[in-house]
Amino acid sequence: MLSKQKKTMSISALTALVTISLASTASAEYGYYQGNSQQQINYQQASYQPQGYRNNNYNNPPEVLPYIPFNNAPMGGQNIFQPAPQHINPIYQPQVNHYQPAPQQRQARPGLSAERQRVIAAAKRQMGIKYRWGGNTPREGFDCSGFTKYALKGSGASIPRTAAQQSKASRTISRSSLRPGDMIFFKTKGSKVNHVGIYLGNGDFIHAASGGGRVMTDNLSKNYWQKRLHKYGTFLS
Structure with missing residues (x-):
C-alpha cells in the first residue's frame, strides 16, 4: 500500500x-x-x-512651424528682401512723328495781285522744260526771252520778243520796289542786254538757262549774277 x-x-x-x-x-x-x-x-x-531628427516618443511629433517664403525670411530681425514695387513708372519715350509732308513749291506772297499771281504760276509750271534758242512754247522749249513772254501772256501783258527789247520797253524800278512777277535783266556777254528772268521773291528768280539746259531757279546773291546785273523792270501794275 x-x-x-x-x-x-x-x-x-x-x-x-x-x-x-x-x-x-x-x-x-x-x-x-x-x-x-x-x-x-x-x-x-x-x-x-526626418534626417537629423531624433525623437524617442513617436506619439509626440515636433511642432510644425508655419511656412515662411524665402523672400520674407528674416535675418537679424530685419527683412533683407524688399517687396517689388506695385507700380513702375515707364521710361518716357517721346512719340516721333515719322510722317513727312510732301514738299510744296513756294507760294506767292500774300497780298500779291491776281495779275502777279498768274504770272508766277505760269512761270513755275514750266520748271524743267528744256532750253532751246529761239523757243517760244513748252513743246519746243524756251530761250530766256521766249520764256518771259510766254509767262506774262497770261496776265494780258504784250511784251517784245528779245531780252534787249524787253529791257528797253519795261518800266525801270528800284531794288526796294522789286516784287514777284517783275523782271531782272542781265548783260552776260559784252555791253548788250542778252538775258532776262522773272523775280519770285526772297532773292530767287526763274529763267530759261542755256548753261543749265532747262527752265530753273537761281538766286541773285550769287556773285556771277551780281556782276552781270543790268536793271530791274516791270510790265505789271
Whole structure:
C-alpha cells in the first residue's frame, strides 16, 4: 500500500515538472517575439523620421512651424528682401512723328495781285522744260526771252520778243520796289542786254538757262549774277 502511494506521488511530481518546463518555454518564446516586434516597430518609426531628427516618443511629433517664403525670411530681425514695387513708372519715350509732308513749291506772297499771281504760276509750271534758242512754247522749249513772254501772256501783258527789247520797253524800278512777277535783266556777254528772268521773291528768280539746259531757279546773291546785273523792270501794275 505504501509503495503504491510513493509511485503515485512520483508521477504527480513529474507531471508538475513537465508543466512548469512547458510554461517557461512558452513564456520565453512569447517574450522573444514581443521583443522583436517592438524592435521592428521602433525601426520603422526611425525610418520615417526626418534626417537629423531624433525623437524617442513617436506619439509626440515636433511642432510644425508655419511656412515662411524665402523672400520674407528674416535675418537679424530685419527683412533683407524688399517687396517689388506695385507700380513702375515707364521710361518716357517721346512719340516721333515719322510722317513727312510732301514738299510744296513756294507760294506767292500774300497780298500779291491776281495779275502777279498768274504770272508766277505760269512761270513755275514750266520748271524743267528744256532750253532751246529761239523757243517760244513748252513743246519746243524756251530761250530766256521766249520764256518771259510766254509767262506774262497770261496776265494780258504784250511784251517784245528779245531780252534787249524787253529791257528797253519795261518800266525801270528800284531794288526796294522789286516784287514777284517783275523782271531782272542781265548783260552776260559784252555791253548788250542778252538775258532776262522773272523775280519770285526772297532773292530767287526763274529763267530759261542755256548753261543749265532747262527752265530753273537761281538766286541773285550769287556773285556771277551780281556782276552781270543790268536793271530791274516791270510790265505789271
